[in-house]
Amino acid sequence: MNLKELAERLKLSQTTVSRALNGYPEVSAKTRRRVEEMARALGYAPNQQARRLATGRSMSIGHVLPRSLHEMLNPVFMEFIAGAGETYAQRGYDMVIAIVDDGQEESAYQEIVARKKADGVMLHGPRVAETRHTLLKSLDLPFLVHGRIPGAEDATDWIDMNNRRAFERAAHLLLDLGHRRIAFLNGLEDMDFVARRKAGYMTALNDRGVELDPALMRNSAMTEPFGALSAREMLTAARPPTAFLVSSMITAIGVSRAISECGLRIGQDVSVITHDDALSFLPNSGEVPIFTCTRSSVRTAGIRAAEMLIKRLIDQPVEPISELLEADLILGQSTGPAG
Template sequence: MNLKQLSDMLGLSPTTVSRALNGYPEVNARTRARVIEAARHHGYVPNSMAKRLATGRAMAIGHVVPLSDHDMINPIFADFIAGAGRAYSEAGYNMILSVVPAEEEEASYRALSAAHSVDGIIVHGPKRNDYRIPLLNELGIRFMVHGRCDSTHPHAWLDMNNRAAFLRATEYLIGLGHRRIALLNGIETLFFAIRRRAGYEDALRAAGIAPDPALVFNSDMTEPYGYRTARALLAGPNPPTAFLSSSLITALGISRAIADAGLRLGADVSVITHDDALLFLPNQGERPMFTSTKSSIRDAGYRMGQLLIDIIEGRADPHVTELWEAELVIGSSTGPAPSG
């Protein structure tokens, strides 16, 4: 189906249909919704070249990935991209993914801006004093940050409430009688990990338990990291009775170490993990393997894609923010602290 056929079927002019699909504000909301629904139902996809000419936009969203940042090149990032890509496709946008050496990251943003290659950018893994936020404001590119940071420069962001999630998870373990709870965190130069540690420590202090630095670790969230760290702790003279993990992948390593030590997951040692609801690694069922703080990274990617396109097309505040709460899902990996 082409634009004229869709227009004839709806009894509207091709100009009105085109403007409705491109988000022009002069088309009323009811007409726009009717046109979008008809286009979706009949499989109409606007010609991207025509759309670029009509709107003056590049019809593309950019992601810049520095090679040294291992946390970006991983399955969690891939699931985020899958969600964002769906939003781009639905709106007729393409994705430009630039994988560059870390020292060329700033130059890559400047090149995308100079070439007008993208209409917006999603920034990943915000850090302390993140230079990318003032840089993108200076370049005049619409952007959103996946996560929150300490920047005083105005920007749009979407984040999961990491502090609240790990505070609640730690409180749950304390309620089961656990006092020695180990935290296997992500890299603590990243704000999600900083907030998760804060929630963990706040819960301990509120219960009158002094946080023990010997029980807190941070690294790339891999299975070997979980295995090696948990194995060493469980072999020590005063092992933890519970673990809090920043990733389901890391939690699998912890569970392997528990089994190798001849202990039972959920009976001798408890584990709570954050679960990004990765499609290739489901933690599901009536009684999931792991108790978890759950928030879909793919859904976050999809929502951010929608919001950034709304910003680009003038339907959303350029500094819009959303904070998501994680769900605590009880699984088989937690139980009362062993007596004695």
């Protein structure tokens, strides 16, 4: 069932039928209704390929993931995607995901443009030294950054969580509880969000005149063993920390494992605050959550991000658009006053 057949059945031209279905004004309400009914009755749906070719728009949004990035952000990424995907579907966009070898990103983007695979792309996991945005600008491919690109905050569309403020507040909470030796397990140093979280932590400690101890600050991919190993080493060292600030819940789980294994009790002997991305398979939201945490739903971020990118594609606003989400600071069972 295609437009032509449908038009013949209706004894109308393809033009009129097309216009009726696409909501153009130059068709009478009566005709429009007739067309719509017939289309429904015959189960007509316009062929997407044909429409794309004719309009020049692909009605899809691309996500290019270098493999290394994907591996680090896997669960978080998926949740973001899920949120964005919802919105895409509602708005009639498709989501195409390309997972490419590191270093193949550039050609992936070029191909998206050359072959008109997507109308816009989502840029994931911006680094401290980011370059992808300049490529995208030169390719004239619309994009939105999930996170922020240092130095390009005013020149790109982005949505981000206020990492700095969240971690500053979390650190302040620990300081308020009397903790002075606060370990900080953070993600890989070249990621922008990692730098911002570190800045928040440092600001808080500086505010209170607490000296930074490099021995208490570590960076790594945010795995469970990273948390367990680090915590174990730190807790058995000369001057152990009394609290941990942890960038990811998975790592925090590792930390709490180490704490138990050291014969200590979490929340009493040692405090832990983590960041909770509100991942569905890692719920931390009982009556009293296990972990005290900064929480910001990455899924919600995905939803907003998709809306913003689509807005960019359709309305083409002159000014860059951006949104900064604040994280909640949520009290759980993993924090208590310093011994």
